[in-house]
Amino acid sequence: MNFNHRFILASKSPRRQQLLKALGISFEILTKDISEDYPSEMPANEVAKYLAEKKALTFLEDLKDQILIAADTTVILGKEILGKPLNTNDARHMLSLLSGKKHEVNTGVCLLSKYKKVTFSETTVVNFESLTTSQIHEYVENFHPLDKAGSYGIQDCIKPGVNLLSSLEQSFLKKIKKPALFEDSLQQETIKPPTFFIESIQGAYFNIVGLPIERLYHELEAF
Known part of the structure; x- marks a missing residue:
């Protein structure tokens, strides 16, 4: 599809920027500092969608003929949301909580124009292997976890030769003529080998990276 609209991405995330470019979308980047507070009684799986919409609506008065894309990703362990770590100690603590367990990654997206708003979210289940203390320390030292929800990037933790894409994602990448996008997403920020591996996922891989x-x-086709 040829996207002829003018787009704004309301995110500084280099991973989201890479994925949006892969869709063949030209965009400008605009961001605002907003509070990421949410109602305490809100179910954990609704928070990412709520925050994506909250981010988008701060731009409503600025929009003319553009379509704005805002997103937020949360990592959910049980009923607890693990956000971005405050520091390296917090990152190590989060990874120790995730060790050997399944958790959910929920990405909320809001599409906004001057006349229309569409908000949706996708959830992927991630299964961590059991991690040693040394694996956790080495990861935190070498893989830049402080800007990532849950203190990890999926692209840093994949066993060589393993493809985590679902069959639907693989078919989709062929459709948009980006069959190598999965490989291109791996270890963009470091050349060091992974210190631990994701055992498995259920759902969309790119949802964990930051955009489903x-x-x-x-959704953009129908917007």
Whole structure:
């Protein structure tokens, strides 16, 4: 599809920027500092969608003929949301909580124009292997976890030769003629080998990276 609209991405995330470019979308980047508070009684799986919409609506008065894309990603362990770590000690603590357990990654997306708003979210289940203290320390020292929800980047933790894409994602990448996007997403920020591995995921891989690109593509087609 040829996206002829003018787009704004309300995110500084280099991973989201990479994924949006892969969809063939030209965009400008605009961000504002907003509070990421949310109602305490809100279910954990609604928070990412709430925050994505909250971010988007701060731009409503600024929009003319553009479509704005805002997103937020949360890591959910049980009923607890693990946000971005405050420091390296916090990152190590989060990874120790995730060790050997399953958790959910929920990405909320809000599409906003002057006349229309669409908000949606996708959830992927991630299964961590059991981590040693040395693996956790080495990861935190070498893999820049402080800007990532849950203190890890999925692209840093994949066993060589393993493809975590679902069959739907693989078909989608062929459709948009980006079959190598999975490989291109790996270890963009470091050349060091992974210190631990994700055992498995259930759902969309790119949702964990920061944007559910297949769902986003179809939502933009219909917007």
